[in-house]
Amino acid sequence: MSGSRVMLKRLASTVTIKPTPSKAHHHGPLPSSSFPSGYLLTGLHAGVKKVAGVPDLGVIVSTSEHPTAAAACFTRNAFKAAPVLVSEEILKDNRGRARAIVVNSGCANAVTGRQGMDDAWAMVKETDALLPPSMHKFKHETLVMSTGVIGQNLPISKIVTGIRSQAPNLSAETRTLDTDFSAWERAAKAFMTTDTFPKLRSRVFTINGVEYRMAGMDKGAGMIHPDMGPAGTSFPAVKQLHATLLGCILTDAAVSPRSLQTALTYAVDRSFNSISVDGDMSTNDTIVVLANGAAASTDGAQVKEIDEETDKAGYEIFKQELTDFAIDLAKLVVRDGEGATKFVTVTVKGAPTYKDAHAIASRISTSALVKTALYGEDANWGRILAATGSVPLTPSTPTSTPPIIDPSKVNVTFVPSDGTSSLPVLINGEPEKVDEVRAKEILSLEDFEIVVELGLSGDGEARYWTCDFSYEYVRINGDYRS
Amino acid sequence: MSGSRVMLKRLASTVTIKPTPSKAHHHGPLPSSSFPSGYLLTGLHAGVKKVAGVPDLGVIVSTSEHPTAAAACFTRNAFKAAPVLVSEEILKDNRGRARAIVVNSGCANAVTGRQGMDDAWAMVKETDALLPPSMHKFKHETLVMSTGVIGQNLPISKIVTGIRSQAPNLSAETRTLDTDFSAWERAAKAFMTTDTFPKLRSRVFTINGVEYRMAGMDKGAGMIHPDMGPAGTSFPAVKQLHATLLGCILTDAAVSPRSLQTALTYAVDRSFNSISVDGDMSTNDTIVVLANGAAASTDGAQVKEIDEETDKAGYEIFKQELTDFAIDLAKLVVRDGEGATKFVTVTVKGAPTYKDAHAIASRISTSALVKTALYGEDANWGRILAATGSVPLTPSTPTSTPPIIDPSKVNVTFVPSDGTSSLPVLINGEPEKVDEVRAKEILSLEDFEIVVELGLSGDGEARYWTCDFSYEYVRINGDYRS
Incomplete structure (x- = not known):
């Protein structure tokens, strides 16, 4: 999903790769x-x-x-x-x-x-x-x-x-x-x-x-x-x-x-x-x-x-x-993932089954757009939703139609690891007016959690752990054998 | 899959992002x-x-x-x-x-x-x-x-x-x-x-x-x-x-x-x-x-x-x-993909069905490790194989066991777009002694093709088009809204 930053794109530039935080502790x-x-x-x-x-x-x-x-x-x-x-x-x-x-x-x-x-x-x-x-x-x-x-x-x-x-x-x-x-x-x-x-x-x-x-x-x-x-x-x-x-x-x-x-x-x-x-x-x-x-x-x-x-x-x-x-x-x-600067817990609740919750948590955790947003410390819940919606749910029987997510029942919340209050970014499918300063505070933490509540009938809940996608990852893997 | 380059990893450094080639033509x-x-x-x-x-x-x-x-x-x-x-x-x-x-x-x-x-x-x-x-x-x-x-x-x-x-x-x-x-x-x-x-x-x-x-x-x-x-x-x-x-x-x-x-x-x-x-x-x-x-x-x-x-x-x-x-x-x-410097065709042949071939081609085309290797112009066929092998094939009937890939029948070939000769990197599951200079020649082209032959019974064949994963991609998406 893109903006109108066309002019900037093709210029050569120098990027200073942030030193990934030491994990020695x-x-x-x-x-x-x-x-x-x-x-x-x-x-x-x-x-x-x-x-x-x-x-x-x-x-x-x-x-x-x-x-x-x-x-x-x-x-x-x-x-x-x-x-x-x-x-x-x-x-x-x-x-x-x-x-x-x-x-x-x-x-x-x-x-x-x-x-x-x-x-x-x-x-x-x-x-x-x-x-x-x-x-x-x-x-x-x-x-x-x-x-x-x-x-x-x-x-x-x-x-x-x-x-x-x-x-x-x-x-x-x-x-x-x-x-x-x-x-x-x-x-x-x-x-x-x-x-x-x-x-x-x-x-x-x-x-x-x-x-x-x-x-x-x-x-x-x-x-x-x-x-x-x-x-x-x-x-x-x-x-x-x-x-x-x-x-x-x-x-x-x-x-x-x-x-x-x-x-x-x-x-x-x-x-x-x-x-x-x-x-x-x-x-x-x-x-x-x-x-x-x-x-x-x-x-x-x-x-x-x-x-x-x-x-x-x-x-x-x-x-x-x-x-x-x-x-x-x-x-x-x-x-300690390659190039990781963040440790993010992805929790999906309210899915029909554990399997569905696990598949959605996996999809969010592997989305390149979600992971680059995490690196950028950007509370880009739109990308989280797009990833969520891209997973087909399992029909309860092989011949029945799969359950359908009702967007008006979906909540997305950022939960900081420091015990301070959570930040809802989507409530019942309606975007909240997000306090960007607060969002930045949470996303600048090394650890935080993304909670997606689907609001479907069923108590399928799963948790996934992922990290962000950084310049460092590209460096490590772009010249691996050389 | 990693090497022993531990010491280099956590240092701050400056990377010059190559200007992605102009696509204006x-x-x-x-x-x-x-x-x-x-x-x-x-x-x-x-x-x-x-x-x-x-x-x-x-x-x-x-x-x-x-x-x-x-x-x-x-x-x-x-x-x-x-x-x-x-x-x-x-x-x-x-x-x-x-x-x-x-x-x-x-x-x-x-x-x-x-x-x-x-x-x-x-x-x-x-x-x-x-x-x-x-x-x-x-x-x-x-x-x-x-x-x-x-x-x-x-x-x-x-x-x-x-x-x-x-x-x-x-x-x-x-x-x-x-x-x-x-x-x-x-x-x-x-x-x-x-x-x-x-x-x-x-x-x-x-x-x-x-x-x-x-x-x-x-x-x-x-x-x-x-x-x-x-x-x-x-x-x-x-x-x-x-x-x-x-x-x-x-x-x-x-x-x-x-x-x-x-x-x-x-x-x-x-x-x-x-x-x-x-x-x-x-x-x-x-x-x-x-x-x-x-x-x-x-x-x-x-x-x-x-x-x-x-x-x-x-x-x-x-x-x-x-x-x-x-x-x-x-x-x-x-x-014209975000940050793309390569245009890569992924062809999968010899799958039981078109669907299986399409799923494997899709998986190779979305692998972060394959895409960073393409950016690094590295003929890392090991990553291509790992991606190939991570896709479960479809059983011919709901109750039968899915087909199994026999590694000793698998070929992987890099095909340049300039009409020069192809470079087999894996033949019948055995790694070829790859001419690294020739490999680099092919991978430095803007366009090339990766052909994976599974050698299974069936004529499932599919083609996918993908690009590489670059610093530029991280830059575009890591600070998108800021």
Whole structure:
């Protein structure tokens, strides 16, 4: 939607790119007591990245004496990268069990043909070899993840050397690492690509009187609009789908493999599948959860696993803890999106279904016009409405006509994050006389929320997290390989 | 998908925005003999836009003694602007007849409540009043279009004054205007917003030995990703939908109202609904066609209308001429997209259906990562593949599993527009050793084509036209209202 600024358009000009605000304060030391028991982990420079000393290889091992459950959600992209295909296969063969994770950054090992598959398997086998014989229950115990440029082969001999070098660090003698912040931080750094800070969080929770811990790390920055499902799933019947997002969540709770996957799928839909940096879906998106039972109570030698059928109440608490934690990790990815200067929550209410609300929130969150307006700190609700109206709603039955939005029932409100009053910009389809000074105040905040109330019958409500679209984004991605 | 350029990211810096290449050569005089007979038209400055003398109001009148058929495709956005709703109603009431068009730029009259509807009707009535009584067959004879900022009311008294001022220009005494290039050009200019040149084309064609003419004008620039259908249609069952695009096509052929609409719907799907500047769908998109029969042969006093049932062969020729002409007009919009420095054709072949091919071509054409790579002149086929793979294909029946892309059958090729040889970058899923110098040569052209061959069974093939994503786009849209 355009004005009459024709004269200005074709002139050469110089633009000073605002320094994107530092995000460094989103990372800091975490208490050792908040990290889960029974994990050893490390991060190192193996040589995938060119800059010496920058971590590009991470290894995580569950040393729990109990079986370790593993669950994962993988990208639904048709061009799944080699590490995705390999991890899917291992998880399936092991029926939801694995105790190690190996990750590299700097090269995605995607669209790399047979060599790529061989390389992913080599990473798995080398990491398997770090485990003492007592921990080998399956042919392979390691899940693999990669992130970086598409279409280039891994420098596999460097990676293999890097993995082998960690044998002493992962031996029984060095188990103090498992509650050491610096080890967790090194591992988190090994995930990073254009990320500006390592993304690491931890939390403590209680189920049935037992205290557990959960810690996780992830990375994002660009190609972030995940749509992930359990291994082997194809696209669900939704209208709009679109990271490399990599992450892992490690807990010392004991959860049955089946329930761990169910809880993760639920959590991912409401967290990682509800964020967008640029609307582009990656070939590598992977979130892995390990639950090693190291803090679980036992019944004789047998650990008691949380399960949705045998302990519904316990499971529901775990699922909610996992979801909240996944949301925390997902938000960090948006906050550190490529070129991002804003962190914006988009809430859609009053839709016929959650799916419709989610589709509209996704559409607003990916609109180039909305995102450039956010960068410009412009309360341009017209663009928000145009994006909202461009999403077809789902008919309640395949043969019925889809619900129709009645513009005279729609509200749009800007909600600041600083606790000051909200600013309605559209009430019942009628534009408010907007106080531009107040609008500017809200939009100059780093964090704020856009609430769209559709006023349709139904209580479909969804939340999405997005960032703005800046000169910096174009710079990062316009000369990426040069 | 990211690299390890972390250190560079948060620094303030100055970027010189390349002057986007001048598009002025895409507009020039057209021979008077190529304009259709029986139309009077004008463009003037009414005062919607602030800059004096810039046209912002256009009036087009068919003066043919025969009935004039009218057809249109309107945005499927839920927040249809007042002029869209009013034009839909008139077209429906008149069963596909109308003889005048009034258009303003500078203000979209969208989300303007009751006042907006009153204003749109006022534009219609004032234009109706320009017509001599002999031309009034219906209550209203005028279709209305608006483009510009959303949520602001029209300066309706200025517009009414502007329309009334044209009474002398549209009287029978001044009929020489109808083949005058300058009148057509003034009208085309009245459509413009951030467009940098007026978009006006004409062509001559022959059906059944009779020579006809067709001329048309359109505008675009931003919020361009139309999905338009006939009046009153809701969303079709497609997966991805996302301008203000305004345009009109005027012909002196005689076409029955029904067949005019059928031909237009077909043409719009393959032209305006296959272009994207920024992936955002407008509340105002409208394409109108008038067929006034001024050059048609007559049977007594009765004009012989082209109709798909009574003259299938004639109709097919008309439909193809209209489609090709609509493609020409649609391409002009992409070429003049906000901040665009490239004009890129995206062709997808070997899909199960046209719909699947169209959805994938659309997804590639709207990917921020693909578009920034195009701006950076980077043959980043990895981003093209990731976008391709993010589109779920349609199952052949509602209960069957959707087709799956086999990466080992996929080819990606860059085709230059200068007639030199193509550059395959991916053959059968294996990356080619790309000659980066040659790749840069192709990508530095203003025009080139990306061909994606999926290798699936089926002959679904679709073509989309898109542009790149530049600093200039962010500048235009990041400080739009300030």
